[in-house]
Amino acid sequence: MQLVVARIGRAHGIKGEVTVEVRTDEPELRLGPGAVLLTDPASAGPLTIESGKVHSGKLLLRFEGVRDRNAAEALRNTLLIAEIDPEELPEEEDEYYDHQLMDLDVVLADGTEIGRITEISHLPSQDLFIVERPDGTELMIPFVSEIVTEIDLEEQRAVIDPPPGLIDDRAEIVSSRDAEDAESGEDA
Template identity: 70%
Template sequence: MQLVVGKIGRAHGIRGDVSVEVRTDEPELRLGPGAVVMTDPASVGPLTVESGRVHSGRLLLRFAGVKDRNAAEALRGTLLISEVDPEERPDDPEEYYDHQLIGLDVVLQDGTLVGELTEVVHLPYQDLLTVEKADGTEVLVPFVTQIVPIIDLENQRAVITPPAGLIDPESAEVAGSRDADGQDGASEDAVSQDASEESE
């Protein structure tokens, strides 16, 4: 199975380094020195990672054969793709590869179907799950334990406990009305704060 693990950004310096937008939880494995990655467009690769380092919070990579800024800048926008065994699992039992999550049924604790998990969005502060509801609309669910307590791969489902308004916008309006009266606001703020601080 092929998985996108990164996207090449701007050239850095004059010796062929490029910044990379990481799209994997295991960059040291997928994008470490010696790793060979496929590319999209395919004509660019395969590329072999020669060296890597973190600079100002960004991953910088140098690929074999890319020796100057012009060659590095020509790679800008290229997707980096790794071959992964579909049965492979991360070392941490609480972590999952994107392909294991995409397609899961998303349900509430009482079994009510919310929709289908269609995408995992990787952000610097946390991951988000894109859920397509039955009416075709999409909702982003923070991938944190408080909101997604159960990932059941055997039964192909993700159980969520969403705060008021996350799935049903009408609930958000009701909650907002209560906040205006000075009630219930503290608990909702706490949920929001926890979601922003915890990363899977």
């Protein structure tokens, strides 16, 4: 199983260090010295982390064989990918790896089917489930405990309690808006 753990940013200094945008909750495990990471594009790697440090709130990494600013800058926007055992679980009980959540059925507490998780988007403020609905449309569900009330890996489902408006059918919203416009005499 492969997991994107970081994206390489710009070069830092003249000795081959790069800034990285961390995309894992376990950077100390995935981005430590000696870690060998695959890359996307594959032509950039694999890369072995030689050293790392935090500078001004950003993680800086140096890779074996990358000794100057030009070599570091050539790696910009490269994704760093870790190989992980599919049976490996996060340390915390209420944490999940993306591969555990992919393809889970999303349902309401009463069992009403909403769709299936097709992607997890990691934003700075929160993670989002990208859910494909049965009609092929996509829906974004914030992965926060107030909305995602249960993850049941055995049953392969995520139970949600959405606030009003989060999963309303767009067709119903559009048709009700059209009906209101027709009543008021406005053109849609």
